Amino acid sequence: MTLPAATPTPPTSADRALLGFANSAELAARDLYAVAAGLPAFGADEKTMLVGFHDHHLAASQAIAGLIGKDAVNVREDAVYNAFRGKVMGSDKSAIFDALRELENTLVSTHVSLVGTLEGTEGSALVASILTIQARHAAALALLGGRALADALSNTAAPLAPGASS
Amino acid sequence: MNRYSRRQLLRIGGVGATGLVLAACGKQAGVEESKNITAVGVVPDAEGLPNAEVNDIVLLRTAASLEYNAIDTYEAALGLGVFTGAFAAANDIAVRLRDDHRGHADAINGLVTKLGGTPFTCGNPRLTEVYISPALALITDEANENPALDVVVLAHALENLAAQTYQTVVTMLSDKALRQAAMTIGQEEARHAAVLAQALNPGLAGVLPSIDEATGKPKVAAVPGAFGPLTPIPVTLGAKNPDGSRTSLNLETPSLNSLAYEYITCA
Numbered sequence: 001m002t003l004p005a006a007t008p009t010p011p012t013s014a015d016r017a018l019l020g021f022a023n024s025a026e027l028a029a030r031d032l033y034a035v036a037a038g039l040p041a042f043g044a045d046e047k048t049m050l051v052g053f054h055d056h057h058l059a060a061s062q063a064i065a066g067l068i069g070k071d072a073v074n075v076r077e078d079a080v081y082n083a084f085r086g087k088v089m090g091s092d093k094s095a096i097f098d099a100l101r102e103l104e105n106t107l108v109s110t111h112v113s114l115v116g117t118l119e120g121t122e123g124s125a126l127v128a129s130i131l132t133i134q135a136r137h138a139a140a141l142a143l144l145g146g147r148a149l150a151d152a153l154s155n156t157a158a159p160l161a162p163g164a165s166s
Numbered sequence: 167m168n169r170y171s172r173r174q175l176l177r178i179g180g181v182g183a184t185g186l187v188l189a190a191c192g193k194q195a196g197v198e199e200s201k202n203i204t205a206v207g208v209v210p211d212a213e214g215l216p217n218a219e220v221n222d223i224v225l226l227r228t229a230a231s232l233e234y235n236a237i238d239t240y241e242a243a244l245g246l247g248v249f250t251g252a253f254a255a256a257n258d259i260a261v262r263l264r265d266d267h268r269g270h271a272d273a274i275n276g277l278v279t280k281l282g283g284t285p286f287t288c289g290n291p292r293l294t295e296v297y298i299s300p301a302l303a304l305i306t307d308e309a310n311e312n313p314a315l316d317v318v319v320l321a322h323a324l325e326n327l328a329a330q331t332y333q334t335v336v337t338m339l340s341d342k343a344l345r346q347a348a349m350t351i352g353q354e355e356a357r358h359a360a361v362l363a364q365a366l367n368p369g370l371a372g373v374l375p376s377i378d379e380a381t382g383k384p385k386v387a388a389v390p391g392a393f394g395p396l397t398p399i400p401v402t403l404g405a406k407n408p409d410g411s412r413t414s415l416n417l418e419t420p421s422l423n424s425l426a427y428e429y430i431t432c433a
Contacts, residue, residue, distance in 0.1 A: 003220055003338060003421070003422065004220055004221070004338045004340065008337055045370040045371070046370060048370075048374070049370055049373050049374060052373070052374045052389070053389075055392065056389070056391075056392040059392035059393070060392065060393075063393070108353050111349075112346060112349050112350055112353060113346065115336060115342075115345050115346050115349045116342050116343055116345060116346025116347075117342065117346075118342070119342070121336070121337040124336050124337070124342075124345055125333075125336055125337045128332075128333045128336045128345075128349050128352065128394065129333060129393040129394040129396075130393060130394075131349060131353055131394075132329055132333055132349075132352060132353055132356040132394035133356070133389060133391070133392060133393060133394055134353075135353035135354070135356040135357050135360070136356050136357065136359070136360040136388055136389045136390075137389060138357070139356075139357040139360035139361055139364075139388065140360055140364065140373050140388045140389060143360075143361065143364050144369075144370065144373070149258070149259060149262060149361065150262075152357060152360070152361055153262070153266065153354065153357050153358070153361065155353070
């Protein structure tokens with residue numbers, strides 16, 4: 001008796017295109033956190049957290065790039081970046097946390113959808129490990145933004161689709 | 167001319183001697199075996215475990231069993247009546263998370279039924295035996311000075327275990343739709359863990375990993391790293407032992423000895 005799928009399967013060519021999109025969406029999130037961390041509204045501790053989340057998105061994009069090699073886009077997805085850029089500004093910290101939470105929830109929904117599409121288990125395992133952290137990001141941002149418990153636990157964001165502007 | 171070398175003769179001799187010894191130990195044709203004399207080394211026939219297949223149904227039943235472990239633990243925690251004073255807010259959190267786990271269990275068992283399996287509607291027997299029951303015994307020990315805190319610590323560990331389990335089965339489930347269903351729930355378990363981490367170590371300081379300068383040990387973090395970990399989850403509970411230490415348990419995701427195989431039923 002053994003556990004199934006002891007040997008992970010590599011991404012197919014279709015998987016690689018989808019993972020390339022995920023790679024660029026993660027870089028958009030990285031850049032949005034860089035913008036947020038540079039805002040004067042935030043103190044040192046808040047900036048530490050924002051830079052930490054920035055680094056997580058960078059690590060996610062790099063891990064995906066490592067899996068798909070030359071198929072990695074390695075350029076941010078402008079549609080994602082532009083959709084959120086206007087919300088990550090000003091001095092209303094709760095509003096900025098809300099925008100970043102919406103970004104995280106959107107990425108979580110996108111990655112969950114991706115797990116249901118990818119054929120190779122190497123890709124789905126990596127994406128699964130990324131999305132659980134982004135769900136934690138979203139929950140933390142809700143609590144730190146003073147939102148209700150239900151806001152930390154629920155996700156109603158629609159997934160992104162490759163090639164479609166959000 | 168001698169056709170055999172010294173080495174070959176020794177080898178042939180060894181095989182022959184071994185054969186004689188084995189023949190002496192075995193049953194002899196025509197000789198009735200005595201039932202009055204117990205031979206050394208004779209044991210009853212072993213009854214092996216049923217030869218169960220680890221398939222999608224088993225993996226989903228195992229996930230459902232963990233949901234029931236969580237439900238039972240929150241029920242036990244709420245029944246203790248320890249969420250008072252500084253832990254009053256934990257009562258509402260426990261109710262919400264218990265209800266979420268009920269929803270998860272129903273969703274997972276719905277998939278089990280759809281696949282033709284039998285829903286699993288109780289806690290994982292093995293995990294209950296090795297983790298939950300010992301942990302609750304430590305928490306409810308009369309000498310324990312802070313059962314409310316320990317309940318939250320245990321719940322946090324169980325939520326991490328659930329999140330890790332869903333993450334783990336992604337590579338094992340054969341059906342992509344089931345992988346997606348697993349992670350739909352898995353990301354909710356991760357949120358549960360983050361919320362409880364904030365209850366244990368609140369505010370900005372409790373979001374990213376940090377070290378307790380007094381003990382040198384890592385503090386609880388809502389976001390433990392860039393990727394979902396799949397490592398054993400240490401949990402320290404209960405009253406102090408005579409040497410000043412407290413008991414630690416290491417929770418690990420279910421494996422071959424703790425899966426909810428189709429031949430396992432809830433008592």
